[in-house]
Amino acid sequence: xxxxxxxxxxxxxxxxxxxxxxxxxxxxxxxxxxxxxxxxxxxxxxxxxxxxxxxxxxxxxxxxxxxxxxxxxxxxxxxxxxxxxxxxxxxxxxxxxxxxxxxxxxxxxxxxxxxxxxxxxxxxxxxxxxxxxxxxxxxxxxxxxxxxxxxxxxxxxxxxxxxxxxxxxxxxxxxxxxxxxxxxxxxxxxxxxxxxxxxxxxxxxxxxxxxxxxxxxxxxxxxxxxxxxxxxxxxxxxxxxxxxxxxxxxxxxxxxxxxxxxxxxxxxxxxxxxxxxxxxxxxxxxxxxxxxxxxxxxxxxxxxxxxxxxxxxxxxxxxxxxxxxxxxxxxxxxxxxxxxxxxxxxxxxxxxxxxxxxxxxxxxxxxxxxxxxxxxxxxxxxxxxxxxxxxxxxxxxxxxxxxxxxxxxxxxxxxxxxxxxxxxxxxxxxxxxxxxxxxxxxxxxxxxxxxxxxxxxxxxxxxxxxxxxxxxxxxxxxxxxxxxxxxxxxxxxxxxxxxxxxxxxxxxxxxxxxxxxxxxxxxxxxxxxxxxxxxxxxxxxxxxxxxxxxxxxxxxxxxxxxxxxxxxxxxxxxxxxxxxxxxxxxxxxxxxxxxxxxxxxxxxxxxxxx
Numbered sequence: 001x002x003x004x005x006x007x008x009x010x011x012x013x014x015x016x017x018x019x020x021x022x023x024x025x026x027x028x029x030x031x032x033x034x035x036x037x038x039x040x041x042x043x044x045x046x047x048x049x050x051x052x053x054x055x056x057x058x059x060x061x062x063x064x065x066x067x068x069x070x071x072x073x074x075x076x077x078x079x080x081x082x083x084x085x086x087x088x089x090x091x092x093x094x095x096x097x098x099x100x101x102x103x104x105x106x107x108x109x110x111x112x113x114x115x116x117x118x119x120x121x122x123x124x125x126x127x128x129x130x131x132x133x134x135x136x137x138x139x140x141x142x143x144x145x146x147x148x149x150x151x152x153x154x155x156x157x158x159x160x161x162x163x164x165x166x167x168x169x170x171x172x173x174x175x176x177x178x179x180x181x182x183x184x185x186x187x188x189x190x191x192x193x194x195x196x197x198x199x200x201x202x203x204x205x206x207x208x209x210x211x212x213x214x215x216x217x218x219x220x221x222x223x224x225x226x227x228x229x230x231x232x233x234x235x236x237x238x239x240x241x242x243x244x245x246x247x248x249x250x251x252x253x254x255x256x257x258x259x260x261x262x263x264x265x266x267x268x269x270x271x272x273x274x275x276x277x278x279x280x281x282x283x284x285x286x287x288x289x290x291x292x293x294x295x296x297x298x299x300x301x302x303x304x305x306x307x308x309x310x311x312x313x314x315x316x317x318x319x320x321x322x323x324x325x326x327x328x329x330x331x332x333x334x335x336x337x338x339x340x341x342x343x344x345x346x347x348x349x350x351x352x353x354x355x356x357x358x359x360x361x362x363x364x365x366x367x368x369x370x371x372x373x374x375x376x377x378x379x380x381x382x383x384x385x386x387x388x389x390x391x392x393x394x395x396x397x398x399x400x401x402x403x404x405x406x407x408x409x410x411x412x413x414x415x416x417x418x419x420x421x422x423x424x425x426x427x428x429x430x431x432x433x434x435x436x437x438x439x440x441x442x443x444x445x446x447x448x449x450x451x452x453x454x455x456x457x458x459x460x461x462x463x464x465x466x467x468x469x470x471x472x473x474x475x476x477x478x479x480x481x482x483x484x485x486x487x488x489x490x491x492x493x494x495x496x497x498x499x500x501x502x503x504x505x506x507x508x509x510x511x512x513x514x515x516x517x518x519x520x521x522x523x524x525x526x527x528x529x530x531x532x533x534x535x536x537x538x539x540x541x542x543x544x545x546x547x548x549x550x551x552x553x554x555x556x557x558x559x560x561x562x563x564x565x566x567x568x569x570x571x572x573x574x575x576x577x578x579x580x581x582x583x584x585x586x587x588x589x590x591x592x593x594x595x596x597x598x599x600x601x602x603x604x605x606x607x608x609x610x
Contacts, residue, residue, distance in 0.1 A: 027110045030102035031091070031185055033496045034539040037100045039243075048096055048583040049247025049591045055233070057575075057594030058253035060275045062265040064444075065472030066226040066258055069207040073150045073192065075480065075514045077207035078473055080229045081256045085249075086129075086214035090120050090139070091189030092244040095583035099496035101189045102244050105134055105215070111185050115176075118185035122170040127238040128195045129213050136172045140164045141196035143174075149205050152514040156503045158191065160184055181534050183498040215239075217249040230255045247579070250593035260471065262446055269571065270299075272606060276572040276589075281446055282347035285569050292609045297574060298602070304568040307584045309361035312354060313490035314559035315440070315454075320510075320520040321485055323436055327385065330557040332414035335407040336457035337560050340400035346450060351563035353395060357550050358493050360566050365547040365554070367392045372544040373551070376532065380525045385555045393554045395561060408460050415461065427462035437464045438485035443475035447488055480514045488562075489518050495585070497546055501530045505553065519558040526552060575599040 030037040045051050061081075069077030072084075091101035091109070103109060106120035126134035143164045146154045161184070162177035176184045198213040211220035217240065221232040231254040239245050257274065259265035266284065269277045270291060279285045293299040315337070317324040324330055339353050356364035369377055369389065377388065387393075396407050415421065419430045427436040440451055448467060455465040465486075470478070478484050491504055502509060507522040509515035529549040536542035568587050575598045579591055 024113045025110060026113075027108055029108060030094075030100060031109055031111070031189070032097065033099035033183060033186060034542070037102065038094065038097050039102065043243050045243055045246035046094060046096065046583075048579055048581045048588055050579045050593070051247045053247050053250045053577075053579075053591070053593040054596065055250050055593070056252045056596070057250075057599055058255060059251045059576075059594070060255045060257065060273065062268065062274050062277065063256045063258045064262065064265070065260060067229070068209070068226060068473075070210065070212055070220070071204070071208055073146060073154065073194075074205055074207075075151050076205070078476060080223070081258075082218075082229060082231055082254055084216075085218035085231050085254065086212065086216045086220070087192045087194070088215045088239070089190050089192055091186070093190075095586035095588060098585075099186065099494065101186055104239065104242065104244055105193055106189075109185070109189070114180060115182045115185050116180070117173060117175045118188055119167065119171060119173045120189075121168070122172070123239075124170060125238050126215060127236075128198070128215050129219055129234065130195075130198075132195070132197060134193065134195075134215055136166045136168075136170060138196045139172045139193055140166065141200075142191060142194045145194070145199070145204055146191070152509075152512045153500075153503050153516070156506075156509060156512075156515065157187065157499045159502075160499070161188060161191075179531065179535050180537075181498075182537065183496070183534065187499055217245070218254065221253070226258065228255065228257050248590045250591070262444065272573065275575070277570065279569045279571060282350045286348040286350070289571065293573075293606070294571075296605075296609065298605050298609065299571055300574050300576075301571050302569075304570060304582070304587060305566060306568060306587070307360075308566075308586075309363065309493040309495060310354065310359040310564035310566065311491045311493040312357045312359070312559065313488070313562040313564065314354070315562070316487055316489045316518050316559045317557075318482060318484055318486065318518065318520055319558065320482055321438070323434070323438065324485075326418045327557055328414045328418040329420065332411040332418070332461075333458070333463075334557060334560045335396045335411035335414075336404070336461060337396075337454050338398050338400075338402065338404055338407075338457060339395070339563065340398045341402050342450060342453065343563065344400045347563070351565055354561040354564050355393065355395065355554075357491065357553055358497070358546060359564055361493070361495060362543055363493070363495070363497065363546040363550065365393070365551040369548070369551065370544070372540075373548045376529070376545060376548045377551075380528075383525050384552055388551055388555045393551065404457060404460075408457075411461055422462040425462055426464075436462070437466070439466045439468050441475065441478060441484040441487040442467060442469040443472050443488075445469050451488075479518060482513070482518065482520065487518065489559075491516060496542070498534050501533060501549070505549075506530055521556075521558060523552075523556070573602060574605075575602050 029041040063081040067078050067080040069079050072079035088105050090106040092104040094100045105122060105126050107123045108121050110119040122134060143161055147158055160176050160178045160181060161174055163175045165173050167173045174188050195213050209225050217234060217237045218231040219234050221230045223229040233252050268274045289301055294301050317330050319325055343349055343351050358364045398404050420427055421430055451467050458465045479487060504516045505521050505526050507527050509517040510520045510522050532545045533549060536545055575594050576592050577595045582588055
């Protein structure tokens with residue numbers, strides 16, 4: 001019997017990879033994408049909070065458009081602002097690290113060296129708002145439901161979470177599929193956990209205005225559908241003393257009023273009906289707040305520098321449209337956008353042109369490909385534009401006077417190479433006879449003053465571009481179904497790109513409604529580069545692979561890049577205080593608090609304005 005057992009061990013060792021036996025396993029309070037977490041297992045709180053911050057008070061903010069749904073996890077409807085306050089995840093992000101998570105609903109996390117699976121042990125004290133405990137069954141149900149019934153983004157993002165199984169009373173194990181992906185344990189930690197007992201009696205895929213049950217620090221107090229919504233801090237919130245929550249969630253009431261016009265929202269702020277405002281328009285920032293309240297310090301006007309990647313805001317071409325399938329056509333039209341004139345005359349020279357999908361970060365490409373990039377890109381030489389290897393990516397420039405004759409000549413040359421020429425004053429395809437006209441879809445009237453000079457320049461190429469501004473609901477419906485020619489869009493990025501890039505650029509996402517692949521990109525090389533990013537074994541590999549993807553996206557001219565600023569432009573009435581240390585990668589509003597003395601005297605200060 002002993003001999004048989006020994007032979008069996010020898011046999012198994014020849015067919016099972018050695019790493020299965022030798023692979024280390026880890027258990028911890030947190031997990032970093034690369035390297036080790038900043039905070040130790042006994043950390044009391046994040047460095048960027050005030051643990052003694054007083055609780056209480058009310059903050060009123062504005063929201064744009066309207067809402068008709070309190071389930072933010074589905075494609076249908078427009079979700080209300082602030083719903084993130086209701087729901088929680090297994091892990092919580094730290095906002096002073098590139099990509100590190102610490103236990104929230106989970107009390108510890110286990111994983112093997114290759115990160116092919118992850119196990120979470122749930123906190124016994126974790127409770128839903130109705131008092132029921134958060135269970136392993138809730139976690140498993142959440143994965144299954146979000147993957148099968150949730151927004152297409154979630155289906156793509158969690159595609160490699162192959163299974164979830166209960167392995168203990170409060171313990172759940174996730175097993176991953178596909179090639180090695182060290183990000184998957186962190187992605188799993190980001191998954192919203194929902195109460196099975198609540199949702200199994202409701203239609204998860206339908207919009208709802210019934211306040212849902214969550215486990216987070218706030219509950220919905222009241223709502224006026226589409227007009228306003230109010231959240232109140234839960235006095236019985238189970239997780240208030242966790243290290244990841246100490247010094248956070250300080251407002252007693254968070255209220256949002258909805259506005260369909262940004263100017264009306266600004267007037268409401270100046271009148272004191274709103275407490276806080278993000279200002280995203282350069283003209284308003286420069287000229288709109290020369291008012292006594294700002295001059296006397298009753299309204300604080302502040303530019304807060306940050307280290308966040310700025311991603312890409314741009315005019316995006318819908319390459320599903322025949323007129324935009326040719327790369328040279330897209331490149332040519334880029335010559336008609338005069339950023340220098342726009343920045344000088346409309347933006348008070350406050351912006352920087354965007355040259356990367358990962359601007360303001362080390363992930364951005366620049367110059368010619370490095371040797372490390374070439375080792376990736378060389379195998380695709382016959383499949384990608386030659387300029388990827390021979391030319392540093394650049395964008396057309398002007399002298400800012402509005403004279404773009406040189407750019408127009410270059411654009412016409414590129415268009416001619418793509419079989420488009422001006423005939424009888426109209427840009428015409430010399431093979432099919434089609435005349436190039438298209439619509440530019442907007443969701444904000446404020447953008448019209450920026451787009452109209454662009455359309456005037458397009459007219460110099462014989463193109464009639466119609467600007468169509470629709471409300472936020474229509475914009476969402478049309479972009480979700482890719483019913484547009486050109487639109488203004490943006491793609492936010494993090495310091496640790498991963499699975500979300502599939503939703504942005506992959507061939508599969510191009511055919512699924514509701515993804516962020518608005519351009520309709522279908523390129524097998526880009527698909528492979530995305531997979532390389534996802535499987536990057538270390539930080540330097542991630543940087544190099546992301547730069548290669550960035551370079552390829554840029555040289556294919558899927559968008560006409562806009563501009564960015566590396567600061568938050570904020571205004572708020574002087575009743576708030578914030579920690580001395582601010583997070584590197586977030587404004588950190590959930591760490592602010594209301595100073596009772598300032599709040600009590602604010603009305604008097606308003607009355608005494610001169």
